[in-house]
Amino acid sequence: xxxxxxxxxxxxxxxxxxxxxxxxxxxxxxxxxxxxxxxxxxxxxxxxxxxxxxxxxxxxxxxxxxxxxxxxxxxxxxxxxxxxxxxxxxxxxxxxxxxxxxxxxxxxxxxxxxxxxxxxxxxxxxxxxxxxxxxxxxxxxxxxxxxxxxxxxxxxxxxxxxxxxxxxxxxxxxxxxxxxxxxxx
Numbered sequence: 457x458x459x460x461x462x463x464x465x466x467x468x469x470x471x472x473x474x475x476x477x478x479x480x481x482x483x484x485x486x487x488x489x490x491x492x493x494x495x496x497x498x499x500x501x502x503x504x505x506x507x508x509x510x511x512x513x514x515x516x517x518x519x520x521x522x523x524x525x526x527x528x529x530x531x532x533x534x535x536x537x538x539x540x541x542x543x544x545x546x547x548x549x550x551x552x553x554x555x556x557x558x559x560x561x562x563x564x565x566x567x568x569x570x571x572x573x574x575x576x577x578x579x580x581x582x583x584x585x586x587x588x589x590x591x592x593x594x595x596x597x598x599x600x601x602x603x604x605x606x607x608x609x610x611x612x613x614x615x616x617x618x619x620x621x622x623x624x625x626x627x628x629x630x631x632x633x634x635x636x637x638x639x640x641x
Contacts, residue, residue, distance in 0.1 A: 467538030469619035479524040518564035562594035
């Protein structure tokens with residue numbers, strides 16, 4: 457697609473700052489690690505070391521996302537979407553970002569609930585059942601939200617050409633992409 461296409465933007469997004477980018481990619485790496493090292497079953501929480509590791513990781517993940525959210529809000533960093541972007545892009549972007557934060561915080565809080573229910577001496581099977589349901593719901597929603605997030609970034613990179621993706625990644629090498637996309641022109 458050439459840049460004169462009706463979907464190409466004349467706006468070029470300004471890059472995010474170092475701290476914002478660092479927090480973004482730290483949070484992304486922590487999510488990937490969390491999914492890769494996840495528990496095989498709740499019975500693993502019987503091991504005190506595993507329970508402590510899970511609680512500390514959840515606290516660190518929640519804190520990282522909270523710091524990122526506070527940082528971005530306190531700096532008043534606006535969306536990098538072009539002002540002329542369709543309203544649906546603005547709505548989708550806000551919905552996906554809010555969904556990602558909500559999923560992370562729900563994963564963390566429900567994980568704490570599971571841990572609390574697991575170590576409690578009081579009968580807590582209902583608490584654990586509810587927390588596991590919430591945890592699994594958020595864990596299932598997260599990959600879908602991430603897929604939409606990445607698809608949106610790729611949309612801005614390859615269709616809109618507005619620098620939104622590059623505002624978080626920096627300039628990416630595009631020789632192969634340029635050669636591939638220019639063959640049809």
